[in-house]
Amino acid sequence: MNSICILRLSAIGDVTHVVPVVLSLQEQLPDAKITWVIGKIEAKLIGDLPGVEFIVFDKKSGWKGYLELRRILRDRQFDALLHMQVALRANLAAAMIPARIKVGYDRDRSKDLHGLFINRRIAPAVRQHVRDCLASFLEPLGLEPAPPRWTIPLSDGDHAFARKQLAEDRKNLVISPCASHTLRNWPAERYARLADHAAGEHGMKVILVGSPAPFEVEYCAAIEEVMEEPAHNICGKDTLKQLAALLYHTDLVVAPDTGPAHIASAMGTDVLGLFAASNPDRSGPYNSLQWCVNRYPEALEKFTGQTLDQARWGAKAEFEGAMKMVTVNDATDMLDRWIAEKDRDLATESTEGHGNKKT
Numbered sequence: 001m002n003s004i005c006i007l008r009l010s011a012i013g014d015v016t017h018v019v020p021v022v023l024s025l026q027e028q029l030p031d032a033k034i035t036w037v038i039g040k041i042e043a044k045l046i047g048d049l050p051g052v053e054f055i056v057f058d059k060k061s062g063w064k065g066y067l068e069l070r071r072i073l074r075d076r077q078f079d080a081l082l083h084m085q086v087a088l089r090a091n092l093a094a095a096m097i098p099a100r101i102k103v104g105y106d107r108d109r110s111k112d113l114h115g116l117f118i119n120r121r122i123a124p125a126v127r128q129h130v131r132d133c134l135a136s137f138l139e140p141l142g143l144e145p146a147p148p149r150w151t152i153p154l155s156d157g158d159h160a161f162a163r164k165q166l167a168e169d170r171k172n173l174v175i176s177p178c179a180s181h182t183l184r185n186w187p188a189e190r191y192a193r194l195a196d197h198a199a200g201e202h203g204m205k206v207i208l209v210g211s212p213a214p215f216e217v218e219y220c221a222a223i224e225e226v227m228e229e230p231a232h233n234i235c236g237k238d239t240l241k242q243l244a245a246l247l248y249h250t251d252l253v254v255a256p257d258t259g260p261a262h263i264a265s266a267m268g269t270d271v272l273g274l275f276a277a278s279n280p281d282r283s284g285p286y287n288s289l290q291w292c293v294n295r296y297p298e299a300l301e302k303f304t305g306q307t308l309d310q311a312r313w314g315a316k317a318e319f320e321g322a323m324k325m326v327t328v329n330d331a332t333d334m335l336d337r338w339i340a341e342k343d344r345d346l347a348t349e350s351t352e353g354h355g356n357k358k359t
Helices: 012-028 040-046 063-073 088-095 130-141 156-165 188-202 214-226 240-249 259-266 286-291 296-304 328-352
Strands: 003-007 033-039 052-057 078-083 099-104 172-175 205-208 252-255 270-275
Touching (some): 003 012, 003 088, 012 033, 012 040, 012 130, 012 259, 033 040, 040 052, 052 063, 063 088, 078 088, 078 130, 156 240, 172 188, 188 205, 188 328, 205 214, 240 259, 252 259, 252 328, 259 270
Parallel strands (some): 003 078, 033 052, 078 099, 172 205, 172 252, 252 270
C-alpha cells in the first residue's frame, strides 16, 4: 500500500472520528501517501492535519464539484479507497476516485446503492459505536483497527483566544446547544435552568457557543435571556479552530448529539450529553458515555412503539417532544455527579502531587 484515499465529506462529528484512522495509517504504513476528500466546512477544522493531502469537495457546487474532483484525480491511481460515507452524494464522489481496492460498509449499513461503488466490505458488527465502525475500515486492508487517539492541530492564537474566554479561578462550563437536526435540540429554557444551577450552585462560568447561523445565534440569545445568572455568549464569534481550543481548555461541555460534543471528547474534555432523539451508545461522545443523560430507550418506545432490542441499530427517535423527555433534574443530577467525582479526583491529585491537562 503506497497510496490510500479517504472519502468522508461530513459531518463534523464523523470527520473527527476519522482522525484516529489517519493516525493509525501513518503508524502502520509510514511510507504510504494519504489523501482525504473532505467537505468544505470540515476542512476548516482538520484540513491541516500533518502528512495528509486534502482535497476539498464543496457539495454546494453541484455537478461542477464532481467534474472538478474527476479532473484533479484523472491521472491518479490509489491502492485503496476507504469509502466511509453512504450518502448518494458521497457514492457519486467515490465513482470519481480511481482505486484498486474500494472498502465500504457491510450490507446492513449500506444504502443509496453504496455496494455498487466498493469491492470490499468491513465486517458486520452488532451495536457498534460510529467511531469503532470507522476504525474497522483498516481491517479489510490487513491492518489493525484504529485505536481511539486524536490530534487536532491548533495554533498559539487559537489557545490564546480560548484562554481569554475562560475564568481562571473557577470551573468553566461550555454549552453548545444546537445540533444540525433541530429535533435533537433541548428546549432553551431548560438549558437556562441548567446553566443557572451550574453558576449558582457550583460557581461555574457559563459560556454559550454556536455557529454564526441565525438560528443558533437566536437560540443562544434565548438561553441567555431566560438565565438569572450571567452568561458569556460568544455564539458566532469564533472559528472552528478557536472552538476546538476552547473545548480543550474548558472543564466540561454540555451538548446534544452534535459535532462540538465529539470535538470536545476528542480533545480529552468531559461532555455532559443530552440524548433522547438518538442513541448515545452509537453516536454519543466516545470518551464520555458515562456522563450522558440517556432517555433514548423511552423516547424510542413512546414514539415508535419499539424497544431497543426490536429497533434497528441506529434508529432515530427524532420526533417533536422527544428531547423534552430529558428533564432539568436529569441534567442537574448528572452535573452534580460530575462535580462530585472531579472534586474527589482533584483531592487525590493534590495528595499524590499529580497535575492535569488543563494546566
